[in-house]
Amino acid sequence: MSSLQQKLVDEESLPQSEPKTHFRKPGWKAMPYILGNDTIERLATYGMQANFVVYLMKVYNMDQVLSANILNTWLALSNITPLIGAFLADAYLGKFLTIALASFASLVGMVIVMLTAWVPQFHPEPCSIEKQRIGVCSGQSNFQMSVLIFGLFWLSIGTGGIRPCSVPFAVDQFDLTTAEGRHGSSSFYTLYYTTQTLVLLINQTLLVYIQDSVSWTLGFALPNVFMLVSILLFFAGSKVYAYVKPVGSIFSGIVQVLVAAQHKRHFHLPAAEDTQGVFYDPPLLNDSEGKLPPTNEFGCLNKAAIVLENELDIDGSNKDPWGLCSIQQVEELKCLLRIMPIFLTSIVVYIPLGQQAIFGVSQAMKMDRHLGHNFEIHPGSVNVIMLLSIGIFLPLYDQIVAPALEKVTKQEGGLTTLQRIGLGHAFGFLSMVVSGLVEIKRRELAISSGASDGVAPMSVLWLTPQFMLLACCHVFATVGHTEFFNNESPQGMRSIANSLLCLNVSAASNFSSFIVNIVHSFTGKQGQSDWLDGDINKGRLEYFYFVIAALGLLNMLCFLLCSRRYHYKALVKNGC
Helix, strand or coil: CHHHHHHHHHHHHCCCCCCCEEEECCHHHHHHHHHHHHHHHHHHHHHHHHHHHHHHHHHHHCCHHHHHHHHHHHHHHHHHHHHHHHHHHHHHHHHHHHHHHHHHHHHHHHHHHHHHHHHHHHHHCCCHHHHHHHCCCCCCCHHHHHHHHHHHHHHHHHHHHHHHHHHHHHHHCCCCCCHHHHHHHHHHHHCCCCCCCCHHHHHHHHHHHHHHEEEEEEHHHHHHHHHHHHHHHHHCCCCCCCCCCCCCCCHHHHHHHHHHHHHHHCCCCCHHCCCCCCEEECCCCCCCCEEECCCCHHHHHHHHEEECCEEECCCCCEECCCCCCHHHHHHHHHHHHHHHHHHHHHHHHHHHHHHHHHHHHHHHEECCECCCCCCECCCHHHHHHHHHHHHHHHHHHHHHHHHHHHHHCCCCCCHHHHHHHHHHHHHHHHHHHHHHHHHHHHHHHHHCCCCCCEEEEEHHHHHHHHHHHHHHHHHHHHHHHHHHHHHCCCCHHHHHHHHHHHHHHHHHHHHHHHHHHHHHHCCCCCCCCCCCCCCCCCHHHHHHHHHHHHHHHHHHHHHHHHHHHHCCCCCCCCCC
16 A cells, blocks of 8 residues: 555544544435525525515515515625525635524524514605605615624625525435436436425415515515424434535636646646556546546647656655646636537526516516406406416426436436426427517407407417426526536536526526617617507517527527537446
8 A cells, every 4th residue: 555545544543623524425314404405495495586576565665676676685795696606605604604603694684674664663654655756655664674784795705605505416426426316416407496496486376475465574484484494404403414625726727727737738748548547647536526528629728737757745745736636626627618609608698597486477467367367467467377387297297208218319317408408498488489470469359359458369378388488498507507517517617507596597687688788779660669569459569588588499409519529427346
């Protein structure tokens, strides 16, 4: 046994002050705690967001513009903090501690927001409908706004720690070097998004009703109770979990590879069959998944791992990490570089999801929303069609479609993650085409009927196909992206890779706003109606849908080109 191997054995025999990675992963034994915690936490968090604009308008006497700006700023911050939380989790704190601290931060934020509804001094005096009409309601004071913003700040901190770490922490419980572990993690993604969909349904129906019709204090107190239960459930599984230790700052490792490769740029790489002993390839400590083997892709980076004379100590350790990097470091950087084209071409696929939340409601407002004689669907509730479809399609795909495809394709899970994402692109494109065709028919009927209110004699259920197609987009794109980012990222960077999904959604939202502004700027000139006119019977919403569809088709072609050139991450067991 070499001195380095003896040192590793001695270190492993010492008592550890932090949780040590389990040799045997607990798998589904840990899922009741993790999935239960995440489901209840989202029930609490989404319960705060679902009706928040209405809360600001009714309780804080804000106008629609100010309340919408506060909500959008809060959501934008909540899409940035996951990057910070992911970095801290992977580099220093670990996922378990990050989720634990973030859960308490969320609880603090929820308590503060609940107090803004409960304590009279924390919100303006109630304003009657008559006062609202004449615009003499008392506004919020600086103190009241400060308390509200302070609560939202803590909620964003909580989101920043929980959102990027919950899924990677669950994936850490499965042994991805086995077919059983990979199948378990894939099934987890399906179950995760199914429960998330059910949470959204509860929040948009029951919890919104309690807040709007019973009591804002009770409506905000319930998420506090949910969050407390979530924390207790999370800690209850602490003896079951497998823990992956943080690896230190990954950014310094990335920079080290770039610096070392630049320093050795003049050296020639050996032939593929002559690499034995050429690259620095030490054993990994506390590794549970295996090493990344050297690849020829981005071959210039391999030069950072070439061992030169006097670069190693007698015991085989590295003298200068800025002059010599391990092949594992090099391959981890390559993983991130390979992911980037997929990340960039997956932004546009989320644009239809955002557009339907706005313009789908506008369509519903100008359609017959009656179901029977006595029941009328609220325009904002048409989104429930998509949520119900997701709740049905996800388990259907996982339990029936995927096993059937697996027999045909001989591929684990039936389809690769990139094939699932590609289907998501296709369904997103089709949803926009169908939305445009339905809008053409709706507008024709609305104009020909001559109704004074502009409502078309056409059932709102005609919107069902486009929302079902959006549900399929969610099932394949969102779940596929989550699985792809987690599986293809290095083990020590999973939280950061998982936060890329938040960046995708955030970038798509900003890109959507840009497109809407462009359409507003270039349509409606020379006496013609704006495509996105406030009265959609005067506008040409179908043209806007077709523009988004064309953009989606072009982006899908770029995605297909990138995915065909993509090489999936390979692993070899440590020491093999």
